[in-house]
Amino acid sequence: MSDLFDLTGKVALITGSSKGIGKAIAEEMARHGAQVVISSRKADVCQEVSDAINAELEGQSGSAVSIPAHVGHKEELQRLVDETRSQLGKIDVLVCNAAVNPFYGSMADLPDDAFEKILGVNIQSNHWLAHMVLPEMVEGQAGSIIIVSSVGGLKGSPTLGAYCISKAADVQLVRNLAVEYGPHNITVNAISPGLVRTDFARALWENPDILAERTAGDPLRRIGEPQEIAGAAVYLASKAGSFTTGQNIVVDGGSTIT
Numbered sequence: 001m002s003d004l005f006d007l008t009g010k011v012a013l014i015t016g017s018s019k020g021i022g023k024a025i026a027e028e029m030a031r032h033g034a035q036v037v038i039s040s041r042k043a044d045v046c047q048e049v050s051d052a053i054n055a056e057l058e059g060q061s062g063s064a065v066s067i068p069a070h071v072g073h074k075e076e077l078q079r080l081v082d083e084t085r086s087q088l089g090k091i092d093v094l095v096c097n098a099a100v101n102p103f104y105g106s107m108a109d110l111p112d113d114a115f116e117k118i119l120g121v122n123i124q125s126n127h128w129l130a131h132m133v134l135p136e137m138v139e140g141q142a143g144s145i146i147i148v149s150s151v152g153g154l155k156g157s158p159t160l161g162a163y164c165i166s167k168a169a170d171v172q173l174v175r176n177l178a179v180e181y182g183p184h185n186i187t188v189n190a191i192s193p194g195l196v197r198t199d200f201a202r203a204l205w206e207n208p209d210i211l212a213e214r215t216a217g218d219p220l221r222r223i224g225e226p227q228e229i230a231g232a233a234v235y236l237a238s239k240a241g242s243f244t245t246g247q248n249i250v251v252d253g254g255s256t257i258t
């Protein structure tokens with residue numbers, strides 16, 4: 001069989017991986033042979049996910065460990081990286097998936113603390129975490145960094161302005177890191193999902209009428225599933241994506257082309 005998508009022997013650290021898109025990415029990377037780190041704020045949920053992956057893949061090369069952390073705190077991110085190295089060795093793949101959106105409404109009504117939290121968690125923490133793992137990637141002259149952005153970063157919004165700004169910034173962070181670290185054989189890319197069936201977007205798909213209205217103009221006429229985003233992440237982390245860098249892969253059922 002081809003090894004184009006094989007991740008055997010790779011260590012993948014994935015933030016926000018106890019549910020939704022991050023969980024699906026961790027599961028698929030493990031199924032493709034990677035040792036994955038499940039991380040979010042809640043230790044019990046992280047452990048449940050890692051236990052389920054290990055039970056599914058018992059006897060295979062893929063596996064999971066649980067290392068909870070709050071991505072908004074720099075010292076916790078450093079502990080997350082240090083503990084990953086201690087348990088699994090050097091980090092080959094970093095997936096920055098964790099994000100927040102504590103405010104819904106006009107930017108004129110956006111509280112300063114909410115704006116600061118969105119920018120801090122959605123942009124600054126990705127900057128911190130990337131630079132915690134980049135030195136060892138440079139040393140090994142290999143590595144893949146993936147930031148989960150959003151189609152919100154490609155257009156304006158009357159109610160999600162700060163979130164969309166942060167996601168647009170993530171795509172530019174990817175471009176900058178790709179330029180800086182490409183000479184070291186490190187790829188840096190973004191994935192921008194459209195509407196996906198996650199808790200984060202529950203308000204947009206839980207009601208059948210709202211969902212039908214939201215997807216009526218999309219070419220595929222349906223919501224996406226977390227696993228459909230995970231496939232793009234496996235591609236970017238594997239040999240298949242080794243010549244792809246600085247890109248934003250939009251996985252949205254075609255919503256942004258209509």
